[in-house]
Amino acid sequence: MQRQPAPHTFWASLSNPFAVGFMLTLGGLAAFVLGLAIESLSQVLAYISIALFAALGLDPVVRRLERARIGRARGIVIVYAGFAVLVAAVLWLIVPAMLTQETAFLHDLPGTIASFRHGEFYEWLRDAFGSGVDTALSEAENLAGDPVRLADLGGGVAHLAVTIGTGLSGAVIVLVLSLYFLASLPAIKAAFTRLMPARSRPTASRMLAQIADSIGSYLGGMVVLAFFNAVVVFLLYLFLGLPFPVLMAVIAFAVTLVPLVGSVVFWVFGGVVALLSGPVAALVFAVVYLIYMQIEAYVLTPRVMNRAVAVPGALVVIGALVGGTLLGILGALVAIPVTASVLLIVQQLVIPRQDAKV
Numbered sequence: 001m002q003r004q005p006a007p008h009t010f011w012a013s014l015s016n017p018f019a020v021g022f023m024l025t026l027g028g029l030a031a032f033v034l035g036l037a038i039e040s041l042s043q044v045l046a047y048i049s050i051a052l053f054a055a056l057g058l059d060p061v062v063r064r065l066e067r068a069r070i071g072r073a074r075g076i077v078i079v080y081a082g083f084a085v086l087v088a089a090v091l092w093l094i095v096p097a098m099l100t101q102e103t104a105f106l107h108d109l110p111g112t113i114a115s116f117r118h119g120e121f122y123e124w125l126r127d128a129f130g131s132g133v134d135t136a137l138s139e140a141e142n143l144a145g146d147p148v149r150l151a152d153l154g155g156g157v158a159h160l161a162v163t164i165g166t167g168l169s170g171a172v173i174v175l176v177l178s179l180y181f182l183a184s185l186p187a188i189k190a191a192f193t194r195l196m197p198a199r200s201r202p203t204a205s206r207m208l209a210q211i212a213d214s215i216g217s218y219l220g221g222m223v224v225l226a227f228f229n230a231v232v233v234f235l236l237y238l239f240l241g242l243p244f245p246v247l248m249a250v251i252a253f254a255v256t257l258v259p260l261v262g263s264v265v266f267w268v269f270g271g272v273v274a275l276l277s278g279p280v281a282a283l284v285f286a287v288v289y290l291i292y293m294q295i296e297a298y299v300l301t302p303r304v305m306n307r308a309v310a311v312p313g314a315l316v317v318i319g320a321l322v323g324g325t326l327l328g329i330l331g332a333l334v335a336i337p338v339t340a341s342v343l344l345i346v347q348q349l350v351i352p353r354q355d356a357k358v
Helices: 017-040 042-067 072-117 120-129 132-144 147-152 156-183 185-194 198-239 245-255 261-275 279-304 313-356
Strands: none
Touching: 042 072, 042 156, 042 185, 042 198, 042 313, 072 156, 156 185, 185 198, 198 245, 198 261, 198 279, 198 313, 245 261, 261 279
16 A cells, blocks of 8 residues: 655654745844834825725714715715814814913913012922922022923924924825715725625625724714813813813813823823812812712713713723823824724624634
8 A cells, every 4th residue: 555645744844944944043043023014104104094084983974964864975065164164263263362372371370480489388398308309499490480481391493393394294195085084985885795705795794884883983082072071171160260171171182182191190280280270179179079079980971972982991901001101192092992892892702603603
């Protein structure tokens, strides 16, 4: 009887060390080149991700217009026109006041620090923490009184101009990409579904619809919650007589777009700014805003996010940290919808398959 040759296995390939070394080296070089390419395209990938999530966030509004017998193309024009009007109105109402308050903040900062130095709370801090408090406050006074040094903190005027230009160009790119994504979203879903095997296409189509609805509801809900935060901060600063209520409201809106972590960060930041006006005002702000954070967590968020996938708090923090490390603040914004999508896939596909096994 003729002897059959032994089948080729991974362990048999180890007998040729040159081939193994060559393949390992080639794989390492390929991984290195791929990493460099991804790093070079990180900004572009960030723009694409933000535009895609913006399109998913606006898609529920467009579909509501479609249910009202308005064509998708016309609905997209209406949504973007309404968004442009809203942005223009916000800029017209807020930006002049914000610039005025920012100028006043920089102008009054040395006097504010000097008055804080003569307060009883400063005396308590110096007695409790030693001369380091006096050194830090003196450095802050010197910095606030020197506009050149203050501008150098951001890299100078030229660096600031480049940053503003980059931000504006990025906003235009995201706007155009989101328009294309929103217009072709049904075609994108259909094309992605056709990549699946025929037997899996109904399930894939249903999952895509659920993920899109969940992400859209989540992003819309985060904007609503950030708006509530901004209103609460504006009213608190206004009624407590704290400086720069409009500026702080705009900062609150931007910071609290980051879920869970954003409210805590602004609670600390807003309390520090309020502390410049006095310990009593800062304490009242900290207590009232902390109460609002509890109301937001247990009352507003469940009602606003009723259609989104509920993500555990630990996963929210982990997702925000990972996204922020990879792509900065923008990564922290898109990381939570990605986490929600993965969690939905696990709940709808992985867990039922495991439950079916005996």
